[in-house]
Amino acid sequence: MRNVLRAALLAALMAPAAALAIGPAPTPSGTSWLLVDGQTGEVLAERDADSARPMASTTKMMTALVALEAGDLDRVVTVVPAAGGVGESSAGLRPGQRITLRDLIRGLMIGSGNDAAIAIAYAVAGSEAEFVTRMNDKAKEMGLTATRFSNPHGLDEPGHRSSPRDLLVLGRAVMKEPFLRELVGQRTITIPGPTGSGRVRLESENDLLSIMPDADGIKTGHTDGAGYVLVAHATSSRLGRDFYAVVMGEPDRATRAADSKALLEWAFSNYARPVVIPRGRSVVDLPVQGVPGATVALAPATPVSATVRVGKPVSMRVVAPGMAEAPVRRGQRVGRVEVVQDGAVVARSALLATQSVDAPGFTDSLKDAFSGIGSVFS
Numbered sequence: 414m415r416n417v418l419r420a421a422l423l424a425a426l427m428a429p430a431a432a433l434a435i436g437p438a439p440t441p442s443g444t445s446w447l448l449v450d451g452q453t454g455e456v457l458a459e460r461d462a463d464s465a466r467p468m469a470s471t472t473k474m475m476t477a478l479v480a481l482e483a484g485d486l487d488r489v490v491t492v493v494p495a496a497g498g499v500g501e502s503s504a505g506l507r508p509g510q511r512i513t514l515r516d517l518i519r520g521l522m523i524g525s526g527n528d529a530a531i532a533i534a535y536a537v538a539g540s541e542a543e544f545v546t547r548m549n550d551k552a553k554e555m556g557l558t559a560t561r562f563s564n565p566h567g568l569d570e571p572g573h574r575s576s577p578r579d580l581l582v583l584g585r586a587v588m589k590e591p592f593l594r595e596l597v598g599q600r601t602i603t604i605p606g607p608t609g610s611g612r613v614r615l616e617s618e619n620d621l622l623s624i625m626p627d628a629d630g631i632k633t634g635h636t637d638g639a640g641y642v643l644v645a646h647a648t649s650s651r652l653g654r655d656f657y658a659v660v661m662g663e664p665d666r667a668t669r670a671a672d673s674k675a676l677l678e679w680a681f682s683n684y685a686r687p688v689v690i691p692r693g694r695s696v697v698d699l700p701v702q703g704v705p706g707a708t709v710a711l712a713p714a715t716p717v718s719a720t721v722r723v724g725k726p727v728s729m730r731v732v733a734p735g736m737a738e739a740p741v742r743r744g745q746r747v748g749r750v751e752v753v754q755d756g757a758v759v760a761r762s763a764l765l766a767t768q769s770v771d772a773p774g775f776t777d778s779l780k781d782a783f784s785g786i787g788s789v790f791s
Contacts, residue, residue: 439672442663442664443663444461445462445577447581448679458679467573468642470634471583472565474583474632475583487514501566504528504613517533523617524616527567531566541564560579577660580642597619628673641660643660654720686718690713701741717760717762740772749762
C-alpha cells in the first residue's frame, strides 16, 4: 500500500506568480465574444455569449462536418448548376465540373466558397433543403441551443443564426477532425481548375493567421447582417495550452483579427511555465525499513516544469511507500511526485533515491527488534 503525502510547494514559487499583475481582459469592438481555455473549458472572458445573431460563413464549419459524415472524401462529384447562382464569395467552380468532395471542402473552408457549399449539399444530400435538415439535426445532436441553419453557406436569411458559445462548440468539433484541423491553419491552397487542368489559388480571409504565429484556425465570416465574425484558435508550444476565441459583429476585417489576437494573447498571459521542482532537489525523506535512523531522500530525475494559472495556489503530492525497503540503490525509482492546481494534476515525475542504503545487518536487526519491543512497553 502506498501512502499519499501532501506538501505546499516553495513560497518562492508562488511569490513571482502573485506579483505578475494580469490586467482585465481586452474589450473587442464587436457585439459579442467568448474566450475559452481549450484544455479545461474554463471561460476566461465573455459578453453576450448566448445571444443568437447572424453568423455569416462560420456556418461552413457545420457544412464541413456534415460533409465529413458522408464518407469517402475522394469521391468525385459533379458541380450542380445551382452552385453557380449563389454569388458573393466563390471557390471558382463551374456547373458540370468534376471534383472530389475533399477539394470541395478545401474550397469551402479556405476560399469560403458559397458555390462549394451548394455543391457539397447536392453531392451529400441530393438537395440544399435536405442538407440543411441534416445540419439542423446535427446542431441538436451537439446541443447547440441558439443555432438554426437556413442554408449551407451563411448568407443572411431569416432565422439563420448562432451564438458565440455555439460557434465555439462547432470550432472545437472542427479541430477534432484531423483533415479539417490541418486545413484551417493554412492561409492559401489550390484546387483543380474548372476545365480539369491547372489549379485555382484560394486565399483565406483569416488575417489572424498572418499576424499571430500561434494561431492555427478556424473560420471567418462576413455579411451585412452579421458584420465580421471569426472563430479563432491558437496553440502555445511554450505553454502546451490552446485557447479559442469567438468574436461576432466586428466592424471590419482588420479589427476582427486584431481583437481576436488581443483576446488570445491575454489568455496566454494568464499562464506561466516555471520549473516548479529543480533537478536533484529532495522532496521527501523516507525512513528505511530495518535500518534504524537511516533515511533516503527522493528527488526528481529531471527538472519538473508545469503550466500553471498565474496567481492560483499550487501544491505537490508525493506518492511513495511509507518506508523504503532496503537495500536501496542510488537512482532507484521509489514513487512519484505530482504538481496539482485546482484539483488537476498539471505535471508529474518519477522520484529517485539520491543515495544508496545497504540491507540491514545483524546489528541493525537487533536495534530494530529492541526498538519494536520498547514501543510495546512504552
